[in-house]
Amino acid sequence: MSDIKFRLKRQDPRDKENPEAHWEEYTVKYEGENLTVLEGLFYIQESLDPSLSFRYGCGQSICGSCAMYINGAYRLACQTNVKHLAADVITVAPMPHLPLIKDMIVDMDDFFAKYEQIKPWLIRNSPDPEKELIQSAKDAKKIEMPSDCILCGSCYSSCPSAWGEENYLGPAALLKAYRFEVDTRDEAGRERMPDWDNERGVYRCHTIMNCVEACPKELNPTEGIEWLKRAAVRRKVFRRAK
């Protein structure tokens, strides 16, 4: 194996001399079989350009820090092996459609504000039992998919509904709402509902499915959002509890 070219989108809006976005190329040492994009970025930061900024966390695709736009797709840099990209040049850009802070760092404040907006916690009204709450294995299975979300923001960045409308809650927050509404232990009833049963909530989703394409954990936010829409009908039209 020989060296490999990385093409990085660089921008420091607060740099007075060069605030504009520009592309820079680096040659990264690529000797062994395996090189992840994150390792490549570390190589650049350590050996070629110390001014490169990017987020990193676990390096094992569970923390959700390093979601980037790599070779035309949303990917976790740590999880992406360059050999699987089958490309001569690795193009890395920050996640598009989000406010930029520097280089690969995007502003996630809105993302988390929206996450907070849907009351992402279990709401219970009845007193807790002494032991665990009984939940069937089948019901526990229902919350597995939405619980696996790592809040990397790929879906939020990829959603055309969120591009045009800054107040749309976005797939990740709505998936979180689904995670709790579908949980048999949750007793929110109508308490959480106004936050997602809302023109800025589930009804802004047009089942474009970009979030499903983008999700590096291969989750399906749309499935959750559609469930919520049906839940709204069940509750408001048929007066059901869940």
Added chain:
Amino acid sequence: MKAEAVAAHRGGMWAWLFQRITAILLIVCLAIHLTFTHLLNIGDLGYDNVANRLAHGGLTAVDIILLAAGIYHALNGLRMVLLDYWLTSRVRALAVTIFLWAVGIAFLVYGIWGLWPWIGY
């Protein structure tokens, strides 16, 4: 994002649900409408011809449902597009919604008026 802006927008389920209901009505009624107007009678569209066809009360009903459902579906669809791009404030969204309802009702009345010569033929 402004939390208040999100909180200010309540509801939306009925609009969404009616969009689906009208969609289904449209598919059924449109299939009937197109079959009778364009497949079975192509080339013969004329005042008397239409009048003959609409003498079957069922087809008149289909056309009126089509008109009402079509207007709702179209204008609500338009509203969806607008909401995606610039109706961020609740006041603006409400104003546009009311305006579109007015336009829709006007078109419905106008459309029925347009069909009237045949209904009373």
Added chain:
Amino acid sequence: MSKKPRETANVGAGLWKATGMWAWLLFRISGLILVFYLGAHIIVISTSQFGVGGGTFDNVMNFLDHPVAIVLDVALVVAVLYHALNGVRIILMDLGVGIHRHKVIFWSAMAVVVVCFVIFAYVAFSYLANDVGPWNGALGVAS
């Protein structure tokens, strides 16, 4: 929370290779076309109120028999069929059907679009060629 300037340099990036993205975009465009068509259609129909014995209406209808209008009609049929069948796909997803197989359903819906379109185009173009429809008067409706 203050409104932050959105990055502009990257707009346009996204998942333009994704099926669902194109499906939605075409859905939206066809929808907007149909909104304007609906308005135009209502206005055309309302000409029944003008002229003696529907004269204006017949004139308009004759004018719309022009080949260009018929080609436009066929294009309109494409928009209607696409919008309708993609709409069916969306309603299926709303019902929880095929969320994990939305692409298969999309292409199946597109197959139905093609079949329906072929029927319509055949009728329309044979009318253009022969000035007569294949099933003219088939149901005994007076001509």
Added chain:
Amino acid sequence: MIHHDVIVVGGGLSGLRAAIEAKRAGVDVAILSQVHPCRSHSGAAQGGINAALGNHPDGADDTWEKHAFDTTKGGDYLVDQDAAIQMAKDAIGIIYEMDHWGCLFSRFNDGRIAQRPFGGAGFPRCCYGLDKTGHYLLHTLVEQAYRLQIKMYVEQYVAKLIVHDGVCQGVVTYDMIHGGFESFTANAVVIATGGAGRTYSNSTNSIISTGSGMFMAYHAGVPLKDMEFVQFHPTGLFTTNILMTEGARGEGGYLVNGLGERFMEKYAPKFMELAPRDITARSIQTEINEGRGVNGQGYVHLDLRHLGAEKILERLPGIRDLAIHFEGVDPIEEPIPVVPSQHYWMGGIDTNVDGATPMPGLYAAGECACVSVHGANRLGGNSLLETIVFGRRAGADVVRYLETLTDKRPNARTAFATAQLMEQMIDELGAKNGTENVYVLRAEMTETMKEHYGLFRDEATMKAGIEKLLSIKERVKNVGLRWTGRVFNVDMIRTVEFEGMVDLALCVAEGALARTESRGAHFRTDHNTRDDVNWLKHTLAYYRPDTPGPRLDAKPVTLGPFELQERKY
């Protein structure tokens, strides 16, 4: 300058739990973290969390006493038994509480929380959520933190403690988003920054697990306890050292050497693959060293194929994904190549059972602290438990501490001066024309730790290791800052934290050299038995600003109801 009553440094499980406990008592508490709390390394934990619920049919008569005993025995009796008992007692309530907060747990058919067997435990008592238990627990606590509206300052790299008259009064942080240093004053500080796994090159830990909290406290004069005990997980992926959970063996996975033998029957005939981690890891390393690795290479196989696709997909989907993404191996079809990898830091900041350190106002909880419940070797499933149990206890004790304080106004001048000091240090680093590359030194250090302080240690290699570490420590002085921009300066963080990492490495090295016995994870080929007469005691390491290595001291182990016996599995 920003003031909060309590500042929690680190947003992992223990930090969040401490903050939640304090907030519930009505205290003004803030979390400072280098990453958003949901990105903490706690989320990478896979296997599960121990509690003697007795839900498993084979473990119906399990009790917290047995849990405490297993913990003590697993820790080779270097465990403070009062702490182990406390943890085992609290465990049961902790699990129910997490369940009531909505954490996802896998379930038995009757709807109760499922439990699986885990290494070194006499009963199946490990509660789990698939193989992503840490992720589910972490997100549950993040959610609770949002519910209680705990103030979170994210992407704040905490660089230094503010100490006034021997009392901890806050921290100075590097604000990565806005650039620049900020001082946060507080009446109490809880350090919960996790382990220092990244001082080893073969670590399963997050890249952010650099032990920053540990060396921050160490530099402020707080002793570090039992630093020589570093756990190696038996099964990390061969190329990337990413963790393959012990749950894989708990579900019935085999360890197979190059000859196709289940070699664990030689080393732990009764427990087989589910022997404690130190024993399993050494067994694997012995196989590899004696040339019985797969294909003569330095790894053995973790074979899950006989479990069947259905069980793997249902119980272990996460490690399957990891194996596919990072090793290119699908466990359903192929065995996974694994090697022992640095995993956990038994030692840490010296605290009592309530998380209090010897310094007033300073608390520590989680992996960065050493209570010590893990002694010389931690049992799988006890780390998640420790973080939550002692996070909660620290949070509660902080509240009690605040009530005893008469003067609740931290000294603003000291806070300001400490921030100034950091600014100055960065300016000096930036002005310096560095002749050494910090990343070259880092690679040398992590490699030294792996080679010289790994599974098998002996005097000669350890002495050579100390020589290397001392020379690295000397060369750190010639390191400069290559980029002086202030916004999200990754280079600055990685440069500044390096010297502290070397100090931690030296604590490990000196402690290991001094301890002339083999106990738990610390195994010496030249002293291969346990020496309870001379070494049944904790090591304390104190920072000496003028000398490179630490000053070592000892502290007695708290014994209790469990008699010392030989460890056999």
